[in-house]
Amino acid sequence: MEHQLADGRISIGPIDHVAIAVRDLDAAIDRYGRLLGGGVAYREAVQGQDTEVAFLDLPGATSIELIAPLREAGPVARFLEQRGEGLHHVCFLVEDVDRALRQAAGAGISLLDTVGRPGAQGSRIGFVHPAAFGGVLVELKQKP
Numbered sequence: 001m002e003h004q005l006a007d008g009r010i011s012i013g014p015i016d017h018v019a020i021a022v023r024d025l026d027a028a029i030d031r032y033g034r035l036l037g038g039g040v041a042y043r044e045a046v047q048g049q050d051t052e053v054a055f056l057d058l059p060g061a062t063s064i065e066l067i068a069p070l071r072e073a074g075p076v077a078r079f080l081e082q083r084g085e086g087l088h089h090v091c092f093l094v095e096d097v098d099r100a101l102r103q104a105a106g107a108g109i110s111l112l113d114t115v116g117r118p119g120a121q122g123s124r125i126g127f128v129h130p131a132a133f134g135g136v137l138v139e140l141k142q143k144p
Contacts, residue, residue, distance in 0.1 A: 010104050011099070011100060011103060012092040012093070012094055012100070013094060013095070016092060017062060018063075018087065018089075019064075019065040019090075020032075020067065020085070020086065020087060020088060021079050021083075021085055021086060022066050022067065022068050023080055025052055025054055028054075028068070029056075032056060032066060036056065037058070038058040039057055040054050042054070045070060048117065050069060050073075050076065050077070051067050052068050052069075052070055053065050053066065054066045065091075076088070089138060090136060091139040091140070092139070094142055096142060097140050098126075101115065101116065101140065104128055109128060110129035110131050111126070111127070112127040112129050114126075123142060124142040125139055125142070126140045
């Protein structure tokens with residue numbers, strides 16, 4: 001369910017997932033699976049973002065996306081070089097990613113994407129600049 005916020009801010013739904021940047025996806029799947037008691041629900045190479053992602057199946061919990069770079073020059077590789085492994089982004093569901101990005105732009109929020117783009121599992125996504133949320137990268141996700 002999407003919540004309409006006042007003052008032209010972004011209309012968001014619930015948290016879809018929390019993403020953690022990792023260097024070695026297989027090692028991270030093993031580590032997080034052991035610690036949290038979940039297995040891989042879905043794994044995909046997302047070529048347009050130069051990443052490979054694995055969503056963990058954690059019954060009753062918010063999904064965790066482990067995200068690793070496919071090549072040394074991609075955005076996640078740069079993130080890992082600058083910050084190391086750890087929280088990469090928080091993802092909120094939206095009904096219409098393009099509308100949510102327009103709302104954000106209209107409210108003066110800095111964006112990394114002005115229109116939605118392909119994401120994992122056939123979704124459409126857009127990113128809000130971390131400066132807008134105190135250094136936290138926020139993904140907006142429209143399910144297929």
